[in-house]
Amino acid sequence: MDTVLLLTILIVVCALAFDFINGFHDTANAIATSVSTRALKPRVAILLAATMNFAGALTFTGVAKTISKDIVDPFTLENGSLVILAALLSAIIWNLVTWYFGIPSSSSHALIGSIAGAAISAAGFGILNYTGFIKIMEALLISPVIAIVGGFIVMNILRAVLKNRNLFKANKRIRYLQILTAAIQSFTHGTNDAQKAMGIITMALIAADLQTGDDIQMWVRIAAATSMGIGTSIGGYKIIKTVGGKIMKIRPIHGAAADLNSAAIIFGATLLHLPVSTTHVISSSIMGVGSAQRVKGVKWGTAKKIVITWVITMPISALVAAVLYQLLALFS
Template sequence: MDTILLLTILVVVFALAFDFINGFHDTANAIATSVSTRALKPRTAIMMAAVMNFVGALAFTGVAKTISKDIVDPFVLENGSLVILAALISAIAWNLITWYFGIPSSSSHALIGSIAGAAISAAGFGILNYSGFLKILQALLISPFIALAGGFLVMSIFKVTLKNKNLFKANKRIRYMQIGTAALQSFTHGTNDAQKAMGIITMALIAAELQTSDDIQLWVRIAAATAMGIGTSIGGYKIIKTVGGKIMKIRPVNGIAADLSSAMIIFGATLIHLPVSTTHVISSAIMGVGSAQRVKGVNWGVARTIVTTWIITLPISATIAAIVYQILNLFF
């Protein structure tokens, strides 16, 4: 079999594996708050998230096009298939490591750092599309702070609105509303996260000269959406525990405030074709909600671990990808 064709097939397989792992790694993002408040049973929440992730993944392609061309130009990248394969191996490895330890790490940071690291290892720093790459980095870095502020603002509004209400009765009614916000959260997760694998596969097809534009083919969209949906259906219970309970004690009103604020930010990023870390947006929204409720109520030790992982994921994944590329280059 032709080496480029073999590499392209491997890229498609590993990209779908990445999407599958992303599904169970990031399931907690969409449903942790609704599970922790017992608005939904874990299995019910996971199955709903799987369906809504699938629907969201099929609805948009803007983020996929950004991934496919804004980090490096696949039309000029030599050994493009090998670079992409190295990036996927690195991102999958980091996702599995952080999942094993129950750390809500960002699949987006891992993938984008890995693409950059593998490309630099192959062709030097000049290969990066700096305008596009910096735009993506800005979205990844700024969005958690916006989420923190958004969660604080929405929770503050809820506090004023519910000030004279019976908190027990209000929480009981809001618990039912959480089913809707969890579904919305899952949909927005699909609109942003599943597109990253679509963009990677499209990069590989362009590098192998199997297509000449950055359009996302229908089979790519369906395959990535299906992989994300199946992965989500398995669920990542370790991360659900961290996001849903270890950052702060979440009540229904806190959960719905976090879901609404983070869903708006993720969907807003999707509309302007920018990838964001759903993990860090939702975790930051929960921290913002907790700060509005009671600053001491937030477990800042867990928050510090999440932030530390947020900072180190890009350089670590880039380094792993650079090493993996050099190893693969010995064989191909």
């Protein structure tokens, strides 16, 4: 079999594996609040998330096109197949390590950092599309800030609306609302995160001269959506435990506020064709909601560990991808 074709097949397999891991790694964030407040049983929540993720992944392609061309230009990238393979392996390794330790890190940061690191290792810093790369970085950095502020505002609005209501009865009714917010959250996750694997596969097809444009083929969309759906169905209980209870003690009203806020931000980014970290957005929304309730109620020690992981994810992923590219190039 032709080497380039073999590498392309291997990339497709790894990209779908990345989406599968992303399913049980990141999607846990989308249902963490509804599970922790017992609005949904874990199995039901995971089934709901898998279904809505699949639907969301098939609906949009704008983020996939951004990933496929705005970090590096796949039409000019030499040894493109090796670059993409190294990037995927690096992102998968980081996701598995953070999942094992129950740390809600960003799959988006891992993947984007890995693509940049492998490309720089192959062709130097000049290979980066700085206009597109800076745009992506801005979205990744600004979205958590917007999520914290938004979570604070949404929580205060809900508190004002429910000011004269019986809190116990209100929380009981809000649990039903959480079923809807968990579904919306999972759908928006699919519209953004599943597209990253689609973009990677499209990059590989272009690099192998198997595709001449940046359109996302239907089989790529279906394969990525299915892979993420299956991954979601397995669930990520370690991440659910961290997001759902170790940042703050979450009541139904907190969960609903955080879900509505983060879903709006993620879907807004999807409409703008910008990849954002669902982990960052959801965790930041919970911090914002907790701050509105009581600043000391947020477990800032856990929040600090999450933030540190956010900061180190991209440079470590880039470094690992750069080393992997050199190893792959050596053996190839």
